Amino acid sequence: MxxxxxxxxxxxxxxxxxxxxxxxxxxxxxxxxxxxxxxxxxxxxxxxxxxxxxxxxxxxxxxxxxxxxxxxxxxxxxxxxxxxxxxxxxxxxxxxxxxxxxxxxxxxxxxxxxxxxxQAVSSIDESLKSDPVHNGASSNILASYTLGTKFDEKDIDYDISLEDEFFNERILGNxxxxxxxxxxxxxxxxxxxxxxxxxxxxxxxxxxxxxxxxxxxxxxxxxxxxxFGSxxxxxxxxxxxxxxxxxxxxxxxxxxxxxxxxxxAYAGRGVKSWAKIYAKNNGKITGIQVKLYVDAGAYDAGTGSFAPYFIGYQITGPYLIKNVYVEASSVITNKSPMGPYRGAGRPEASFIMERMIDLLADRIGKDPADVRLINASDVPFTSPTGLQVMDASRPFLEKALKTMNYYEISKNEKTGLSFFVLIPSTRPGESARIVSGDGHIKVYLGGDTHGQGHEAWARNIIKEYLNVDESLVTLENGDTKELDEGVGAWGSRSAIVGGSALVNACKKIREQVKSKFGEYAPDKLLNNHFDAEDFFSADFSLNSLNANMITARVLNHSVDITGWYCYYDLGNVLDMGNVIGQIQGGALEGIGQVLSEGIKYSDDGQLITNSISLAGLLKADDIPDKFHIHIAENPSDVPSHAKGLGESPTIGTPSALARAIELNTGRRVRITPIGPDYL
The missing domain is CATH 3.30.365.10 (Aldehyde oxidase/xanthine dehydrogenase, molybdopterin binding domain)
Known part of the structure; x- marks a missing residue:
């Protein structure tokens, strides 16, 4: 209802x-x-x-x-x-x-x-070999980064090396x-x-x-x-x-x-990459080298200059790998500028790492789950790129495999796995305001809700901390007159920083009531004018471990997803209905990226996907037969005790689904979307 x-x-x-x-x-x-x-x-x-x-x-x-x-x-x-x-x-x-x-x-x-x-420059490859698009530029390289430490393969311990190339086509939220x-x-x-x-x-x-x-x-x-970012x-x-x-x-x-x-509109993804891993025969990865290029479009008006660094930063995910070196660049092309699309660099990094682990598992004849466990860690660690994995990944992944019943299901189903670290965009924090009077409470958040259902968890916080019935609480739309300072709703951040600001505002307004009346009572709050505001500063790192599993069959040149599974650590769940909606919606976006969604251009830079009918959006029969949603609640240290969620399904779904599809077809999945020709 x-x-x-x-x-x-x-x-x-x-x-x-x-x-x-x-x-x-x-x-x-x-x-x-x-x-x-x-x-x-x-x-x-x-x-x-x-x-x-x-x-x-x-x-x-x-x-x-x-x-x-x-x-x-x-x-x-x-x-x-x-x-x-x-x-x-x-x-x-x-x-x-x-x-x-x-x-x-x-x-x-x-x-x-x-x-x-x-002459238009319509691809990453063309950009790298063409004269500069912009007058005064020395090349089409917009930004370049190196992460980790360069190493010589003769100096590391390994038995086998494997390399592969990947491409995630541009995509829009629509x-x-x-x-x-x-x-x-x-x-x-x-x-x-x-x-x-x-x-x-x-x-x-x-x-x-x-x-x-x-x-x-x-x-x-x-x-x-x-x-969805746009x-x-x-x-x-x-x-x-x-x-x-x-x-x-x-x-x-x-x-x-x-x-x-x-x-x-500014499109996301659009990443071409090459990866090489070095490993022992037991599956332990001792080194990884990655070279990646991001299609920034014609101008640096969105995320084009930052995206390559962010992708490279999180390339190892939850795995403890000693030797890591990433060269990451963004290039200018004659396309609309690059912007964030749900996940914004996280899915791209995870796709590279997870696809390489599946390749390694096939080469050495081990279960992909076991290869992931071998490379996980029993303690928190910092990767050579600077990524802090804040929880021990191996025990979490063991629990995820057990909870999702991986080993039993994979005996009979073509099953893909994905483990990843979700890095929310917590900095610099977020604001919230509570205004009471006339028997009602108005809530304002610095991050504007745009369909995620923020009103549900906002009401739950008000009920928990102020004992006010949900029907008496309204989440107002964003308004700079009512809340002068704020950031925004993106990057899996709202429940963490917005929720924390709201918790703090609840505590402040409760103290205002006590100061005026000597005690706190909900009716005293509701029937009098009180006003409390908080900006929760978030100058810290916070991330969480998560897992996905997908079973699928390929029949009559189409993919039937028989089961979509997750095991996500959400800290403190603020509203379970909201969580389920976020997960299912994000899962469909991840599925769309793999099966059909993409923004395509001709060689002369003309937009081919120029109508909604050509953009590859999913149809009703592409929805998984069943969602199996499992939640871990390991509270964070912020006032709301929440962890991120919004982008998790778009991070974990693509690589898990790619694996399930290739187990059906016997052909490697390196590109998203796979398109009808692959099937």
Whole structure:
């Protein structure tokens, strides 16, 4: 039975961006590049870079920096509207405005652009051998890192060595609701409505790019129909809408189409790698070398410069390997910029390690579970890349195998395994606020809920610490007026840091009641105005061990997943219904990555998957026959005692499913998605 926020949305009473209509509002449409790479000889019509360039020269001195402000990356930052060149299909060139969405779409025909097409760089391999995409660059390498210590194989102890190559195609979240915003600038104050994972990141972006004082900006989150990473950042369209509202002195709405989303939203994955492991005949891995490349797209506007480091950092997962060396780089291509997709580097690292362990097990004739146990540790340890595995991995993995009944099931079923470490994005922490009065409690979180069900665990925390019935508690959407400081909802962080901030706020407001009345009682809280806020600082590392198991059959050129299993350490479970929903949804995304989902381009950089029907989303008959969800609760030291969850299914599912499929077919799985040709 649905309750609270869920019932509100299911009954059609949600207020999404496109449900908000302001008086005398303009509708914005974006003229986008039809070419992956071209010189702009002339732009005529619409709001374009010529006007914005003059504005920025006068207002803030330079074009907006959407790349995080690193001096060494300024060459690769994305302009708000294309200047001189376009570098991916869908890049914004000009904006037009109409009295409704049909009028604004018609006005796109009034924009005329003279293009001089250029040779596009459409793959990682092409990028490495092509001249630089950007003028002034010495190569197409955006960022490079080395992790661990370089070693000579003649100096380590091993009996066999194995190597392989892998590729995870780009992928997008494809949430039910596409991106959108409304900018309303009046009397020197900007009110900005957004479908977002973080009102605070958008406020910070608007302040820095518009040159406005932060106290002159309010960002309000509308109900948000999914995100999966793609709504966590700050996009050029947001700035264009805000500038247009300032220029025309009217509210401006932008709602992207699905085809625009597929072209221009920031995609995740897109990683090519080579790995070589050195091992003893008993399965003990004594060394691993990895070289990996990330497709950063045309600009460093998302996670492109950081992703290779983060993947390399966690390459060993829960395994104790003495010799580790990783060379990790990101490269520029003529595609939309790279951004986070659920997991954001974690699934890519796990896929490399887990697939190599399966290869080793096959070579030496041992059970893959036993090879994993041989390489696990009886004590916490720090890997040569700096990854702190905070719990002993071997006893946890032994418990996982027993709980999931691996050894019995694998006798009769084609079974894939995956063990991994989940690293949540806890830093720098998160905020929460509680406001009481009129018989009700309002809760605000710095990390905006966008479909995960934060309201469930927020109510449970209020009930546990303040003894207030769940029906009297409302989780409000993100609003920078109500909560001035915050971070965002991503990286498996919300229950850990947001939950901890809420626990601390509960303790503060309880003390306020006691201070005023001499004792705490729920009715005294509910019937009087109290207000408590906390920012839980998280300058620490926190991670957790987890395991997946999948059984599958390949019949008539299709994959039938007969069982999906997990054993996840969630610390303190704040709401079990929320946990089950997160796990099942994440599992389907991991399955989609393996079977069919991907963003594909032609050799000239044209988007092939340009409609939702071509994007490879799962159908109902792709859902596993049964989910077997097992939870370990080893509480963490934070106030909520929680550990991360959101990304775990997308980390553990791909490699486990790949193994189950290859056991059916007898052919190695190195690429996701496998696609129909493989089957």
């Amino acid at each position: 649905y309750s609270g926020k869920k019932a509100f949305l299911v009954n059609g009473r949600g207020r999404y961006i496109d449900d908000i209509n302001l008086l005398d509002m303009l509708y914005m449409s974006i003229y986008r590049s039809p070419y992956a790479r071209a010189r702009l000889k002339n732009i005529d019509g619409g709001l374009n870079s010529h006007e914005l360039r003059a504005y920025y020269k006068a207002a803030v001195g330079e074009m907006a920096d959407l790349s995080g402000g690193r001096e060494d990356l300024k060459l690769y930052r994305e302009p708000v509207l294309a200047i001189d060149y376009v570098n991916y299909v869908g890049q914004p060139i000009a904006a037009v405005f109409g009295k409704n969405k049909y009028d604004s779409e018609d006005k796109l025909s009034e924009v005329n652009v003279d293009f001089e097409p250029m 949430s039910i609701e596409t991106r959108g915003c409304i900018a309303d600038y009046r009397d020197g104050f900007l009110t900005f409505y957004a479908s977002t994972q973080s009102v605070h990141s958008i406020k910070n972006g608007l302040a820095s790019t518009l040159g406005l004082d932060r106290d002159k900006i309010r960002v309000i989150q509308a109900d948000t129909g999914g995100a 709504k966590g950042g700050y996009y050029p369209e947001y700035l264009i809408a805000a500038y247009a509202s300032m220029k025309y002195k009217k509210p401006v709405k932008w709602i992207e189409t699905r085809s625009e989303y597929l072209m221009a």
